[in-house]
Amino acid sequence: QVQLQESGPGLVKVSETLSLTCSVSGGSISGYYWGWIRQPPGKELEYIGYVHDTGNTNHFNPSFTSRVTISGDTSRNRFSLRLNSATAADTAVYYCARLDKRGFYDYWGQGTLVTVSS
Amino acid sequence: DIQMTQSPPSLSASVGDRVTITCRASQNINIYLNWYQQKPGKAPKLLIYLTSTLQSGVPSRFSGSGSGTDFTLTISSLQPDDFATYYCQLSYPTHTFGQGTKLEIK
Numbered sequence: 183q184v185q186l187q188e189s190g191p192g193l194v195k196v197s198e199t200l201s202l203t204c205s206v207s208g209g210s211i212s213g214y215y216w217g218w219i220r221q222p223p224g225k226e227l228e229y230i231g232y233v234h235d236t237g238n239t240n241h242f243n244p245s246f247t248s249r250v251t252i253s254g255d256t257s258r259n260r261f262s263l264r265l266n267s268a269t270a271a272d273t274a275v276y277y278c279a280r281l282d283k284r285g286f287y288d289y290w291g292q293g294t295l296v297t298v299s300s
Numbered sequence: 301d302i303q304m305t306q307s308p309p310s311l312s313a314s315v316g317d318r319v320t321i322t323c324r325a326s327q328n329i330n331i332y333l334n335w336y337q338q339k340p341g342k343a344p345k346l347l348i349y350l351t352s353t354l355q356s357g358v359p360s361r362f363s364g365s366g367s368g369t370d371f372t373l374t375i376s377s378l379q380p381d382d383f384a385t386y387y388c389q390l391s392y393p394t395h396t397f398g399q400g401t402k403l404e405i406k
Contacts, residue, residue, distance in 0.1 A: 285391025
């Protein structure tokens with residue numbers, strides 16, 4: 183059974199970089215796509231982007247393209263999210279998930295709340 | 301950008317009811333539509349992918365239909381465990397989610 187676990191700072195200062203890591207167990211990240219989705223408190227899910235294992239293939243929500251990086255680390259079986267120039271609007275629960283090539287997310291992490299504050 | 305619009309935003313129903321939730325795309329998306337269930341404080345759970353294929357382990361009371369721009373998620377007979385928020389998700393060319401439909405107990 184594939185399991186995902188997000189980790190990273192729960193508090194980020196305005197204008198700094200929000201960085202999260204998703205560790206995958208029960209399976210290899212190689213050969214798969216891996217994505218990030220977020221959910222501001224009380225709001226809907228928002229797609230951020232995805233990467234294919236080592237990062238040679240990726241796709242981002244146009245709303246984030248200018249300030250997002252998603253990368254994979256096959257040696258550590260994990261992938262990461264970096265969101266530059268954070269603002270209060272980036273406060274959300276961030277989920278990592280496995281993306282099936284048919285376009286659906288079948289395994290999810292439990293989510294981690296990141297608060298952006300001055 | 302393709303917009304995904306769900307209706308209704310919220311819905312009250314009773315155990316045993318048949319419930320239908322709608323998702324409309326702003327342009328033709330063929331069958332590239334998935335459905336998720338989310339309970340408070342939990343990650344979303346995949347229910348249906350590519351419009352009508354039931355994910356392994358999901359009860360058969362859940363079904364999906366549609367094509368083009370109009371899609372529906374139907375729960376044939378509501379169970380207590382089904383009260384949750386439901387989201388549609390575009391699967392190609394991007395992964396936009398709908399705004400969600402909160403299903404509450406009447």
